[in-house]
Amino acid sequence: MSGRFRARDQVAIVGYAQSPVTRHADRSLGALTVETARAAIADAGLTPEQVDGFVTATLFPTSGAHAVVDGVSVVSADWLAARLNPNPRYAAGFSGLGQIPGSMALAVNAVAGGAAEHVLVHRALYNPAGSYHDTGAAEFRGGLQWTAPQGFFGPLAMMGMTYTEYVQRYGASREALAEVVVEARKNGARLPWSHWSGRPLSVEQYLAEPMLADPIGRLDCDIPVDGAAAFVLTTAERARDLPHRPVHVSGYATGAPPRRRLPAHWPLDDLMAAGATTAERLWASAGMGLDDIDLVQVYDGFSPLVYLWLEALGRCPVGEAHRYVRDGGIDSDRPGADPVLLSGGSLGNGRMHGVPQLLECYLQVSGRAGDRQRPGVTTALSCHSSPHLGGALVYSAQPGAGV
Amino acid sequence: MTSSGRPLPVPDPLSAPFWEAAARHVLTLSRCSDCGTLTHPPDVVCDACGSTDPRFTATPVDGRGAVRSWTVVRQSFLPGFADLVPFVLVDVQLVDPALAGQPDVRLVGRLLDGVDAPLAAGAAVRVAFEQLSPDLAVPAFELAAS
Numbered sequence: 257m258s259g260r261f262r263a264r265d266q267v268a269i270v271g272y273a274q275s276p277v278t279r280h281a282d283r284s285l286g287a288l289t290v291e292t293a294r295a296a297i298a299d300a301g302l303t304p305e306q307v308d309g310f311v312t313a314t315l316f317p318t319s320g321a322h323a324v325v326d327g328v329s330v331v332s333a334d335w336l337a338a339r340l341n342p343n344p345r346y347a348a349g350f351s352g353l354g355q356i357p358g359s360m361a362l363a364v365n366a367v368a369g370g371a372a373e374h375v376l377v378h379r380a381l382y383n384p385a386g387s388y389h390d391t392g393a394a395e396f397r398g399g400l401q402w403t404a405p406q407g408f409f410g411p412l413a414m415m416g417m418t419y420t421e422y423v424q425r426y427g428a429s430r431e432a433l434a435e436v437v438v439e440a441r442k443n444g445a446r447l448p449w450s451h452w453s454g455r456p457l458s459v460e461q462y463l464a465e466p467m468l469a470d471p472i473g474r475l476d477c478d479i480p481v482d483g484a485a486a487f488v489l490t491t492a493e494r495a496r497d498l499p500h501r502p503v504h505v506s507g508y509a510t511g512a513p514p515r516r517r518l519p520a521h522w523p524l525d526d527l528m529a530a531g532a533t534t535a536e537r538l539w540a541s542a543g544m545g546l547d548d549i550d551l552v553q554v555y556d557g558f559s560p561l562v563y564l565w566l567e568a569l570g571r572c573p574v575g576e577a578h579r580y581v582r583d584g585g586i587d588s589d590r591p592g593a594d595p596v597l598l599s600g601g602s603l604g605n606g607r608m609h610g611v612p613q614l615l616e617c618y619l620q621v622s623g624r625a626g627d628r629q630r631p632g633v634t635t636a637l638s639c640h641s642s643p644h645l646g647g648a649l650v651y652s653a654q655p656g657a658g659v
Numbered sequence: 660m661t662s663s664g665r666p667l668p669v670p671d672p673l674s675a676p677f678w679e680a681a682a683r684h685v686l687t688l689s690r691c692s693d694c695g696t697l698t699h700p701p702d703v704v705c706d707a708c709g710s711t712d713p714r715f716t717a718t719p720v721d722g723r724g725a726v727r728s729w730t731v732v733r734q735s736f737l738p739g740f741a742d743l744v745p746f747v748l749v750d751v752q753l754v755d756p757a758l759a760g761q762p763d764v765r766l767v768g769r770l771l772d773g774v775d776a777p778l779a780a781g782a783a784v785r786v787a788f789e790q791l792s793p794d795l796a797v798p799a800f801e802l803a804a805s
């Protein structure tokens with residue numbers, strides 16, 4: 257059994273839209289998403305009646321006690337379809353982390369299998385009023401009974417423990433992690449839609465921020481936002497007749513299933529083992545290796561994940577990513593460097609959960625990045641979430657054989 | 660809610676034996692009746708042998724462990740912890756002889772020695788219990804002489 261993806265480069269992204277990313281939008285998340293979806297469909301040269309597939313992932317990543325209300329705090333595929341094309345052939349939602357590779361895989365498979373011809377993939381993120389993660393819960397059932405009463409709760413402590421392991425093993429400095437955040441904010445500051453537009457960060461500003469869960473400081477995690485993005489996918493054949501240069505999906509992979517652990521317990525070894533599996537599966541699926549990829553975009557919802565993805569993909573040996581970053585390895589303004597945060601990431605956009613990495617790959621391969629366009633990008637790779645719960649995608653300007 | 664103000668675990672059929680022992684300040688792991696593997700927490704299918712009827716028994720262990728990682732929590736999102744921050748959480752790999760040759764068993768809990776206690780990867784700890792209510796205690800850890 258080979259890991260080759262039989263639909264390799266047979267399905268393409270043909271249009272997109274990205275809403276402004278703000279702390280709190282001036283309209284409901286549902287309205288923002290409908291507008292963004294309509295813009296993406298128009299961008300692809302299509303009308304809503306032609307969109308016969310809808311896919312999303314609705315995860316609302318809060319540990320707090322916020323209500324999940326469709327159209328308000330999440331936007332499901334069914335909710336959006338009902339307002340754009342109430343008679344779709346396919347509507348599906350991905351559950352779990354790694355929402356972008358998860359929902360993109362559903363969409364690519366639906367198009368490749370003929371379940372739908374034009375599929376809209378969207379992601380809508382909501383920032384509730386009040387504290388994002390606070391809870392007043394007096395009792396915990398299920399998995400959280402093993403952690404929350406002991407004081408272990410929420411993503412900050414989770415990442416604090418993962419990153420302590422990295423720091424202890426490899427001697428990463430706070431100054432090196434500062435370079436990750438400063439790079440994300442530098443690139444994010446150049447994006448008109450970003451929450452951080454026009455607001456780069458200095459190393460000094462980063463270092464002045466307090467710790468929240470050592471060694472994770474306030475600026476090591478992305479800021480919650482309201483925002484929506486949408487992408488239109490169709491067959492490579494159909495894509496030839498549409499206005500923009502198509503970006504084909506060459507393959508995708510995850511490291512799943514993760515080893516069973518306590519909730520929010522992310523031992524470094526678990527992440528790295530699954531990361532190696534993800535990379536191996538990805539190269540087999542896409543028929544490419546890292547050397548064939550012109551642009552890599554890594555996930556950064558927590559800054560240390562940049563190191564872990566760089567190492568999982570093989571860009572640097574395990575334990576070396578902090579030095580690679582410290583030496584200017586990811587500086588988008590340095591010729592010959594590897595600008596893995598060109599998208600601005602989550603740290604430079606706001607908590608858009610993997611959208612920036614996908615968007616940047618699409619924009620660069622389709623030649624639509626404007627002032628930020630880099631020459632000669634014909635292949636790209638985006639990774640999302642953590643190496644053990646997320647996944648990665650490879651894209652190509654070239655359609656697959658037989659198209 | 661208790662006098663501590665901290666949230667409580669709600670025992671279920673799988674977890675009740677653990678919490679009953681914890682109330683007596685005894686740490687237990689769940690032993691699969693089919694393959695004998697110790698695990699924590701118990702699950703509906705045994706990770707080790709795939710048994711769909713593991714009939715777990717709560718097996719006392721001595722509560723010694725080695726610190727694999729830690730964090731200092733400076734902002735807690737839970738009720739009842741505001742007066743406790745900053746506090747240390749430790750990720751502990753239990754080292755009971757009964758676990759030799761088995762998949763690692765890890766617990767996460769507070770280190771009761773405080774934020775200034777010297778801590779390093781591999782540091783020896785032993786289990787301690789925090790009494791949250793008259794009939795409920797949760798595991799935590801203290802540094803031990805190695």
Ligand SMILES: [Zn+2]
Nearest residue numbers: 691694705708
């Ligand atoms: Zn078993």
